[in-house]
Amino acid sequence: MDPAHLGVPQLKLDVTTPSRQRQDGKSGFRRCPPENIHFTGERRPLASRVWSSPPASPIFQQFSEQFKEVPNCAHGNFTPPQTPVQHQRRASFTTANEAIFHDYQGRVIHSDPSINKGQLFDPEARVKNAWEACQQPRICSREYEIRLNESSQREEFGRGAWSIVYKAECQTPQPKFQSSAPNLLSPPVSPIAGTDGCDRPTPGLVAVKSLARRDGQPVIEQEARILTYLQPSCSNSISYAGRFMTKFFGYDASLTALVLEAVPLTMIEYCEQQAMAVREESRRQRSMKPRVVVGMDVWLGFAEQLIDGLKYFHDHSVVHGDIKPMNILLRKGSGTHGLQPIYCDFSSSHVVHPQIEPERTTAWTIEFTAPEVLKSIARGDDVVATFSNDIFALGVSLLTPVMGNLPYAGASEFQKRSMAMQGTPLAFELPRPRDRSRDFVLIDKLLSAAVIRHVDQRVDASSWQSLHREIAREWKLSESANQGTAQS
Known part of the structure; x- marks a missing residue:
């Protein structure tokens, strides 16, 4: 393209024709002397700029000169920075x-x-460093007083092999206020939040888990470390983990006790109450048709919450080790039908890591123990709970909201052990396939992925979570279709 059409001053070059012979007798080209280049000063009229860019401003020219060495900044065209990929853990x-x-x-x-x-x-x-940071469990900064009954005996929520859980009253905290100038017309200042970085128990009832026997001190201390690991000293983290477990307010070293959220209702108590109501209603209606005692929608909500919680523990490399309906509490005020199932009793829990020595599991409940564990116990081997054992135990525990009782109800201890070693509680508890309704078919589909004898065929928490979503979606579509048919 002729540069004259772009409005560029025309240069007239008067170049001496090179000769093959230089004055010194050597062959070659002769360089043009500078005085032979003349600027005419003429300017051609500007051509149309339809196909060209507007002239750059002086500021942009100066800026582009500074970055002309950058590959992505050629001709002033800057490539925006790439958005960093955000991972779940960062x-x-x-x-x-x-x-x-x-x-x-x-x-x-x-x-x-x-x-x-x-x-x-x-x-x-990451797991190893986080666990080592919990060598000293979080200390409870709240004062509390254990309740006494009319006989001056300590009131209990319950007791286990290693501990007793008492009812206690948390003292009312004294709020701290920021100081302000006396004569300033300003609204009152809000109280300053606690500086210990953890959720503080509100004034009222709390649970204090204390020793039932002297040799249980290592168990209580280990549980305090596990709770500190899962609920670090950050209020947001405790609130999120509290969706799946009892909130941990701290460890009282003077009494070797854990201060926990008070949740009086257990899953087994609620299911037994619902089973009595269902039996009474069936008696009035003279119906022997099997039913889900808590209702299918409530059962799906319980299963979703508990599977999500188990995935949270396993994602943090924690094995619960003692999942059963007695260790599942129902928190009121949230969740399906105002009830939210949460886990408690982490005395058998441990962190899974190649450089962390696992704790040998000593507390087992036959009905909820996987068959491979029962066989190892029968041989006298030391047994350490695994993720797969948790999956099996939760699958069997979810039978209780369906049937309203513990598995193998009415059987002797010998019969329970024999049937538990077979690893087929679903066939024992659920109705026969020909008598199963649509709800029981979906329940069997979800639980059979977890309650299976072969460990290598047992589902993991993440896959189980996806399967639950699929089954819940299938049930909702079926319910919508049934309601539409009934209305028509």
């Missing part, structure tokens, strides 16, 4: 040496200044 650095871990919901779960950047992206190193 780490951020507030200083050069401080690493802050986040959980799967993006909330801070652990801060440790001794961790370097290389360890943040190694899952095993």
